[in-house]
Every structure is written in structure tokens, then in C-alpha cells.
Amino acid sequence: MMDLRSRFLEGMSRAATFVAVVTTDGPGGRDGVTVSSLSPVSADGEAPALLACIHHQSPAAVAILKNEGFCANLLHESQQQEANLFAGRSAAGARSARFDGLGWKAGAAGQPQLDGATAAFHCRLATALLWQTHYIIVGQVNAVELSDDPAALLYGQRSYRKSVGLEE
Numbered sequence: 413m414m415d416l417r418s419r420f421l422e423g424m425s426r427a428a429t430f431v432a433v434v435t436t437d438g439p440g441g442r443d444g445v446t447v448s449s450l451s452p453v454s455a456d457g458e459a460p461a462l463l464a465c466i467h468h469q470s471p472a473a474v475a476i477l478k479n480e481g482f483c484a485n486l487l488h489e490s491q492q493q494e495a496n497l498f499a500g501r502s503a504a505g506a507r508s509a510r511f512d513g514l515g516w517k518a519g520a521a522g523q524p525q526l527d528g529a530t531a532a533f534h535c536r537l538a539t540a541l542l543w544q545t546h547y548i549i550v551g552q553v554n555a556v557e558l559s560d561d562p563a564a565l566l567y568g569q570r571s572y573r574k575s576v577g578l579e580e
């Protein structure tokens with residue numbers, strides 16, 4: 413018999429989500445973390461807004477709060493390696509070295525945009541709510557960079573996936 417937590421995780425594993433690397437830079441340091449919790453909030457406020465849920469012990473969350481800004485890099489389906497790198501799943505050594513072997517550039521507000529991301533949402537930190545284990549981080553979007561290839565990397569049933577259109 414599965415306990416409630418296990419049933420929650422199993423239930424959520426059935427939702428294929430897109431995969432993003434939330435990056436940040438500034439006085440709190442340069443950092444980044446892979447998330448599946450990126451979600452749009454609204455396109456129609458003062459500015460578009462999105463949110464991500466990041467574990468409170470993640471150094472990336474701490475840096476985002478200090479830097480008051482971040483970039484949500486929606487990964488392209490070819491970027492599993494980047495997803496694993498920013499999830500601490502590869503042997504890249506120190507987390508400060510995560511950016512070293514990658515192509516990236518700073519956006520207008522200084523937040524790191526990863527080369528190849530299918531979309532990059534540059535955000536100012538609007539608010540953050542600590543809900544038990546995770547910060548719900550809300551960003552006000554000030555720029556969106558789009559690549560030529562819209563195919564986003566997905567994660568579902570505990571593995572990386574890509575989307576395939578259904579026939580009508």
C-alpha cells in the first residue's frame with residue numbers, strides 16, 4: 413500500500429512537464445537549477461508573470477532571492493545534458509563550474525541565458541513565498557528570447573521525453 417507522499421509523486425510523475433534551467437547572477441553569485449515546476453501565472457498583468465518552485469536549501473534559490481532576478485531557460489529537446497548538469501546529476505565537479513563548459517550570455521538585466529534554450533524568460537523577482545520545503549518564486553517577465561526551434565524537452569514518468577503530435 414503506497415503512502416500519500418508516494419501516491420502524490422506517482423500521480424505527478426504521470427504529468428509530462430517541460431524542463432527549464434532557472435539561472436541567476438548578481439551579488440548573490442551565479443547559479444542555476446533544473447526545474448519541472450515552471451508555470452505561467454498570467455500574460456495580462458502589468459507584465460507577464462511566471463513561477464517556479466525551488467527547494468529552500470538549493471543554493472540557486474538563495475542566490476535568486478539575493479539577486480532579485482533570474483532567467484527561466486526552457487530547454488530544447490536536445491538539452492538533456494544541460495538538464496542533468498543543473499540537477500547535479502553529472503560529474504561536472506563544483507557547481508560554480510556548471511557554466512564553464514556551456515555557451516551562455518548575459519541578458520540586458522544581467523541574467524544568464526543558455527545557448528540553445530527554446531525560450532528564455534528574463535525576470536525580475538516579484539515575490540517569493542516559502543511554503544514548507546520550497547520557495548514559490550514569482551517572476552515578472554521583462555524580456556523573452558525565442559530560438560528558431562520550438563521543440564521543448566519534456567519530463568514525465570521519470571524520464572526525459574519529447575512531444576509528438578497526435579493525428580486528428
Ligand SMILES: Cc1cc2nc3c(=O)[nH]c(=O)nc-3n(C[C@H](O)[C@H](O)[C@H](O)COP(=O)(O)O)c2cc1C
Binds near residue numbers: 447450496
Ligand atoms: C527533470 C527534473 C526536474 C526537477 N524539478 C525541480 C523543481 O521543480 N524544483 C526543485 O527544487 N528541484 C527540482 N529538481 C531537482 C533539482 O534540479 C536539483 O537536483 C536538486 O534540487 C538539488 O539542487 P541544488 O543542486 O541546487 O542543491 C528537478 C530535477 C530534474 C532532473
